[in-house]
Structures are given as structure tokens and as C-alpha cells.
Amino acid sequence: MSPSEQSRFAPREGAEGDPVFDEPWQAQVLAIAFRLAEQNVFSPAQWSQTLGAELSAAAAAGKPDNPDTYYHAALAALESLAGSHGGVSEEILDDRTEAWRRAYQNTPHGNPVKLEAGLKR
Amino acid sequence: MTKHDSRKIQQIHEELHSHLPPEPALRAKALESLLVEKGLVDPQAIETWIEVYSEEIGPKRGAKVVARAWRDPAFKALLLEDGTKAIAQFDFVGHGGGHLKVLENTDKLHNMVVCTLCSCYPISVLGVPPNWYKTAAYRARAIREPRAVLKEFGVELDGETEVRVWDSTSELRYLVLPQRPDGTDGWDEDRLAAIVTRNSMIGTERDLGPGKGNG
Structure with missing residues (x-):
């Protein structure tokens, strides 16, 4: 990728002093x-x-x-x-998003969140 | 069930799920995990890219912590007792090393944070330190003449108010819990977080107001 092409993925520049x-x-x-x-x-x-x-x-x-x-x-x-x-597809993405949501809900605070925790019902 | 009970249940529900990342974060996570499985994305490459820019993530996390402490007495108690443990429930990535101690401002006490040695700073909650925090002048004068320094930041303290200056180290970092301003009753967490400035969490600003914020 050329530098000018790379710049298309650069963060939006914040106002002065603001985080990106x-x-x-x-x-x-x-x-x-x-x-x-x-x-x-x-x-x-x-x-x-x-x-x-x-x-x-x-x-x-x-x-x-x-x-x-x-x-x-x-x-x-x-x-x-x-x-x-x-x-x-949108459907696959929606399903996976829900699986991550369940994984977070099923994992006690402080433990690493793994996708498997969201796949089990 | 009374109205009070249902409100209580809703509150418990919110607390239980408070470490749930926001919707777009879940979608980004879902996208990444699917693309990794397809072999289109290398998680290490994503990690590396984020590291390059992670210093650009700002003080909004700290503002969220403050806003929650203002609204939730149980969270506030935990935060003051063990800051590291309390912020673990936010699931902030890249939390950096060391412990976090939270210092509560009161009517009679103002806390201010410095790192006399270098520029130790709670990056995990405040992002990158401002340039003035790193200057030799601030590092030396914050300890020697805190009231004069505060005055230059526009903070006028009466003689009754005690100033405590806390010197950060790489093992122990500090976050000031500013006082909740009047006129913010009933505000939700996001609205409160928007008025919490970075400087108020370092202690170089004291009085927040409903009309201030995003500093």
C-alpha cells in the first residue's frame, strides 16, 4: 500500500489536545x-x-x-x-455479536472472557 | 410487585451487566473473531496496530469511573477501598501495570497528583498525560508550592481547605475523584461523564459544573 493509501486508515484527527x-x-x-x-x-x-x-x-x-x-x-x-x-453476512455477524454478549454475561468479573462461554446455552 | 421493587431489580440487572462492553465494541469483537477464523485477519497484527495508537485513547474512561462513583455509593466505596479492583469491572483493555488509588475531594480537602520523578500517570484511565504534567516546573512546584500552582490553573482555595499532593510511582498511580457539582441530580452516567474533565481527575481543576466538560 502506498503512504497515501495507508493514510485512508489513519484515525480521525482530533481537535487540538483531544484524544484521537x-x-x-x-x-x-x-x-x-x-x-x-x-x-x-x-x-x-x-x-x-x-x-x-x-x-x-x-x-x-x-x-x-x-x-x-x-x-x-x-x-x-x-x-x-x-x-x-x-x-x-449480517446474520452471521448478529449471531456472533450475541454470542459475545452472552460470553460477557456468563463470565465472572475479572476473568478473561472467552467466546466458548457465550456458545453454551 | 411494587414500583420500588422493579426499579431495584432493574438496578441489580444493570450492575450485573455493567462490565458488558458497548454494542459497537461487541460488534467489532464479533467481526474480528469471524475474520480470524476465516484466516483473513491475524489477531497479532491487530494487536500491534492498536498498540501503536493506544496512546491516543483519552481520559473518557476515567470520566466514566467518576460518573459511576457519583451515582452508585457501593461502587464508590469499593473504588476508594481498592481502585484497581473497582475499575476491573469496566473491562478496559491495556490497563497497564501498577495499582490505582482513588483520592476523594471533599469540601475541606483537595487532592492533586504529580510524578516528581518522571511522568507516571494512570494511562489506563486517563490516556496520555498532558504536556504540562511532564514539565520540570510542574514536577518540582506541585510539591513545593501547590497552592500557587493551583492558582495558575484557576483554582482558588480558601485557607480552610487542605491540599494533599500525591507523588506517583510506577507501582502506584492516583486518580482524583472530584466532587459532584450541584444541579446534576438525576443525570445518567453518560451525561455526568461528559462534564468530568481530565484536569479534575489530576487535581488541577476543582469545581466542575453542569455547563463544563470535555476538557
């Missing part, structure tokens, strides 16, 4: 997107277009122009590309 990420999942989303583009699962241009479309949709829906809106758009873009290029 508010939550770790925001970093995780960009990290996964960067990694998938590096593996040619999708191209940096496809990432830009998809993220751009999500951001436009958020703006059109009246969402505020802030980091929260930005990273929710990035997550939506990643979900969309993981579906079209990574074979992760």
Missing part, C-alpha cells in the same frame, strides 16, 4: 480495516468509498460531526465490506 480515540473499539475497527486492505480483501479505494458513503448518510440523517459519528460510520463501512468481500 474515545474507545478501544474505534481503534479496533480501523485496525481490522487496514489489515483487510493489506490482505487485498478489499482495496483502499473501496474502503474510502464505503466509509465516505456511510459518513454522507450520517450527515444526511442529521448526526453531529463528531468522533462518535465518525467511528460508527467506520464500523458500518467495515461490516458492509466484510459482508461483500469477506463472506461475513
